[in-house]
Structures are given as C-alpha cells and as structure tokens.
Amino acid sequence: MPALRRTPLFAFNQQHGARFVDFGGWEMPVQYKSILDEHRAVRQRAGLFDVSHMGEVEVTGPEAMRFLDHLVTNDVSTLFPGRVLYSTMCQPDGGVVDDLIIYCRGAQDFLVCVNASNTDKDVAWINAQAVGFACTVRDRSDDFALLALQGPASVAILQPLTSAALGSLKYYHCLPGTVAGAEVLIARTGYTGENGYELFCRPADAEALAVALLAAGHAHGLELAGLGARDSLRLEAGYPLYGHEISDQISPLQAGLGWVVKLDKASNFIGRDALRAQKAAGLPSKIVFFKTGDRRIVRAGTPVVDASGPVGEVKSGTLSPLLNESIGSALVRTGAGELSVDVRGTALKLTPTKPPFVTLPAKS
Amino acid sequence: MSVPSDRKYAKSHEWAQRQPDGTVLVGITHYAQNSLGDITYVQLPKVGAVLQAGESFGVVESVKAASDLYAPIAGTVLAINEALNQTPETVNKDPHLGGWMLKLQPANAAEFDGLLSADAYAKQIS
Numbered sequence: 001m002p003a004l005r006r007t008p009l010f011a012f013n014q015q016h017g018a019r020f021v022d023f024g025g026w027e028m029p030v031q032y033k034s035i036l037d038e039h040r041a042v043r044q045r046a047g048l049f050d051v052s053h054m055g056e057v058e059v060t061g062p063e064a065m066r067f068l069d070h071l072v073t074n075d076v077s078t079l080f081p082g083r084v085l086y087s088t089m090c091q092p093d094g095g096v097v098d099d100l101i102i103y104c105r106g107a108q109d110f111l112v113c114v115n116a117s118n119t120d121k122d123v124a125w126i127n128a129q130a131v132g133f134a135c136t137v138r139d140r141s142d143d144f145a146l147l148a149l150q151g152p153a154s155v156a157i158l159q160p161l162t163s164a165a166l167g168s169l170k171y172y173h174c175l176p177g178t179v180a181g182a183e184v185l186i187a188r189t190g191y192t193g194e195n196g197y198e199l200f201c202r203p204a205d206a207e208a209l210a211v212a213l214l215a216a217g218h219a220h221g222l223e224l225a226g227l228g229a230r231d232s233l234r235l236e237a238g239y240p241l242y243g244h245e246i247s248d249q250i251s252p253l254q255a256g257l258g259w260v261v262k263l264d265k266a267s268n269f270i271g272r273d274a275l276r277a278q279k280a281a282g283l284p285s286k287i288v289f290f291k292t293g294d295r296r297i298v299r300a301g302t303p304v305v306d307a308s309g310p311v312g313e314v315k316s317g318t319l320s321p322l323l324n325e326s327i328g329s330a331l332v333r334t335g336a337g338e339l340s341v342d343v344r345g346t347a348l349k350l351t352p353t354k355p356p357f358v359t360l361p362a363k364s
Numbered sequence: 365m366s367v368p369s370d371r372k373y374a375k376s377h378e379w380a381q382r383q384p385d386g387t388v389l390v391g392i393t394h395y396a397q398n399s400l401g402d403i404t405y406v407q408l409p410k411v412g413a414v415l416q417a418g419e420s421f422g423v424v425e426s427v428k429a430a431s432d433l434y435a436p437i438a439g440t441v442l443a444i445n446e447a448l449n450q451t452p453e454t455v456n457k458d459p460h461l462g463g464w465m466l467k468l469q470p471a472n473a474a475e476f477d478g479l480l481s482a483d484a485y486a487k488q489i490s
Binding site: 019031034035036228232295296297299318319326344 | 401402404405407423425427428430452453456
C-alpha cells in the first residue's frame with residue numbers, strides 16, 4: 001500500500017490531539033475531541049477544518065470559460081471575476097465524474113476545487129476533454145492548503161485578521177485578500193450549511209494561518225473540527241457526497257441536483273443528451289433523504305425494502321446530533337411504497353424528509 | 365488510559381466488578397470507549413436473560429461503527445442500565461461507573477477469578 005499523504009497541517013493537527021483516518025489516500029483528522037461536540041460547535045459557534053486534501057485544478061486561457069461550460073452541467077457563462085459556482089461534471093451517459101466548485105478569479109482564470117479521492121481521475125478527465133479548446137489545465141493541488149472556517153461566529157473571527165470587506169462578500173463569491181499576513185483566496189463557501197469561509201493559501205502559510213484563526217476564535221468558542229463532523233454536518237444539510245448520493249452510476253437528476261443541471265444552456269455540455277433522455281423517460285430511481293425516529297444508525301449499504309421486497313440501498317447514514325435521531329439517504333426505486341430497513345433484527349421505518357434536516361441560517 | 369484495580373477484565377474490553385452481595389456489574393473499559401469514539405446507542409438484553417461466558421449480550425454503537433458486547437462471565441441479567449437509552453454518551457464520559465451496563469448473578473462464582481487482573485489488562489492495551 002502506498003504511504004498515506006499528509007496535509008501541511010499534519011503536525012498542527014497532531015499537536016491538537018487529532019485522531020487520523022485514511023480518507024481517499026490521505027491521513028486526515030477524523031476528530032479532535034468528539035465528533036458530536038465538534039458538530040454542535042459548528043452549528044452554534046464555529047469550527048475550523050483542515051480540508052487541504054481537496055484537489056485544485058486551474059483552468060486558464062481565452063477559452064477557459066467556454067471549455068468549463070462544456071465540461072460541467074451548471075451554467076459557467078454566468079460567472080464573472082469573484083463569482084463562485086457549484087456544479088457536477090458528468091460522463092456522456094449522465095453518471096457523475098465528480099462534483100466541484102468553480103472559483104472565477106479572472107475572465108480567463110478559474111480555480112476548480114474537486115474531491116480529494118477523485119483528483120487524479122478528474123485531472124485526467126478534464127485534460128482529455130480540453131483537447132481543441134484554447135485553454136490550459138494544470139493540477140495545482142500541491143500548491144494550495146485549504147482551511148474551512150464555518151459557523152455563525154465565522155465573520156466575527158475572521159474580520160479582525162483581514163482588511164478585506166467581509167461584510168460585502170456575498171454567499172458563493174470570493175476575493176483575494178490577506179489574512180493574518182498570508183495571501184489567501186477568501187471564499188464564502190462551505191460544506192456544512194452554515195455561514196462561513198473557505199481559505200485557499202500557500203502550503204507554507206497554512207500552519208501560521210491555522211494558529212492565528214484558532215487564537216482569534218478562542219473567545220468565540222471556535223473548535224477544531226474533523227472529517228467526522230464534516231460528514232454529519234453535510235448530511236444534516238442534505239449535501240451530496242461523491243461515492244454516496246452521486247457516483248458514476250447515479251446522475252445529478254437522480255440525486256436531486258437538477259438545479260445544477262442546465263439542460264437548456266447554450267453549451268452542448270457532456271452528458272446533456274443522456275440527462276435530457278433520463279428526464280424525459282422518468283428517473284428509474286432517486287435519492288431519498290430519511291429520518292428514522294430512532295438512535296440506531298442506518299449504515300451505508302443497508303438494503304431498503306417496501307412491502308413488495310427490496311427497492312434500494314442506503315447511501316449515507318449518521319446520527320443527527322441536533323435532532324438526536326438517525327438520518328440518512330438512500331437510492332430508492334421510483335414508485336416504491338413505505339420504506340423500511342432492518343438494523344440488527346429491528347425493522348426501522350424510514351420517513352422521507354426534504355433536507356435540510358435542521359433549520360439552516362439564511363445565506364446571502 | 366485508566367484501568368482501575370477494583371475489578372477484573374475480559375480480553376474483549378469489558379470490565380466486571382464484584383459487588384459485596386456477590387452480584388457482578390459489567391461495563392466497557394475506558395480504552396474501549398476511547399477506541400469507539402462518540403457512543404450514540406447502547407443495545408442491552410432483557411432482565412432475566414441468561415448469558416454464557418463470551419456470548420454477545422448487546423451492541424454498542426458509535427458514529428463510526430457498531431460493535432458487539434461480550435459477557436465476561438456466565439450469569440443471569442438482574443438489571444440493565446436503562447439510563448443509557450437516553451444518554452449513551454455516559455459510556456464515554458464515565459465508563460467505569462455511570463456507564464455500567466449489566467448487573468449479573470454469576471452462574472459460577474469462581475469464574476470471576478479467572479478474568480484478567482488490572483495489570484494484565486493494562487499490559488494487553490499498552
């Protein structure tokens with residue numbers, strides 16, 4: 001087995017009591033003290049995540065925008081410098097290669113943030129699709145560390161460390177700035193459902209930046225938060241995770257991500273015909289989010305049944321620390337009846353629920 | 365890791381503490397709760413259940429995974445810690461006292477003496 005990769009914050013994380021797991025080939029902090037406490041800290045105050053494992057792909061050049069509009073399902077032609085866009089990128093058959101966030105840094109300069117475990121696959125895919133477009137694709141993953149500061153206290157923690165006007169930085173926008181002396185791309189994005197920021201910085205600056213944020217956050221109750229809390233926060237918010245709610249077998253339409261699939265945009269994007277056909281024919285199965293009313297966690301892979309027999313499979317499951325009951329998602333055949341699962345011999349009824357599972361703050 | 369010497373241990377990370385009346389309290393160790401992480405659910409047997417030594421008597425579930433619990437000795441379940449239904453996190457916070465799980469009437473009083481001493485268990489987890 002190849003050695004696990006480490007982020008520039010590995011030593012920092014270790015000093016702060018992180019417990020590490022292998023996540024997509026990276027040795028990542030899953031928790032520092034308690035997943036449940038870290039989750040609640042993000043919802044109530046703020047949490048700081050090391051997500052430097054995420055991949056960054058730079059797409060630049062005169063046809064960078066036109067290429068990205070061809071590559072992904074959402075409408076890239078609406079972007080302007082400082083604007084950020086969430087999208088999926090599909091195969092010709094409509095299956096998802098990855099979901100990603102596009103940061104428009106200039107009219108011909110885009111930074112695409114992709115899932116860590118997909119970075120190599122994505123870079124190869126993007127390069128292959130870029131043939132014939134006047135643009136340059138570069139894997140910049142090793143040139144960036146990424147810190148996510150998330151939660152209601154985020155702005156109060158970050159503002160004293162930067163002269164950037166955070167008050168006028170809208171949701172899904174970004175601006176370059178200096179934070180605690182480090183050059184950073186400051187983005188109003190995140191994966192928790194809370195207000196907050198993602199800070200792209202140089203690997204060499206990551207530790208000093210994390211130390212400064214932690215110190216500034218102390219009075220606000222900021223906690224370091226690991227991938228465990230990141231997963232329960234994203235599921236409570238109803239956000240998809242690649243390999244679970246979306247995959248090469250599950251289209252964005254099936255995942256409930258129709259809002260990032262612009263079938264009628266000008267670009268004939270990859271997967272458009274298949275997605276149009278899927279929409280016209282009706283979805284064979286789709287992702288259903290559910291509550292259980294029980295504390296037993298329904299794990300990914302658990303079969304889902306209705307009165308007629310098997311109708312699907314659980315894709316994600318966790319305990320919602322706010323609801324104090326187990327929640328999750330399942331890929332379920334269209335037209336299935338009342339859903340249930342067996343957890344160690346106990347039948348649990350799944351109550352379909354439109355996410356988010358908890359009330360999230362307005363983000364504007 | 366705390367390994368109190370007022371009780372005995374099973375290799376599978378349960379502790380057993382003999383009470384003055386001869387009954388035995390059972391729980392999981394500090395080491396076990398720490399390995400599991402945040403405990404979200406504890407499934408225990410019914411009062412009156414008869415357990416063999418080494419038999420699975422329930423499940424302790426954390427955010428990460430569900431793990432079986434094993435009876436360190438044979439016996440009849442006299443009581444279970446009902447409070448863990450509502451506050452399973454007590455097993456994390458107080459594994460050796462408030463996080464007790466079962467009270468057993470041992471089938472064979474001598475079996476308790478065959479469990480690991482605190483020193484032997486501490487060596488196992490070191």
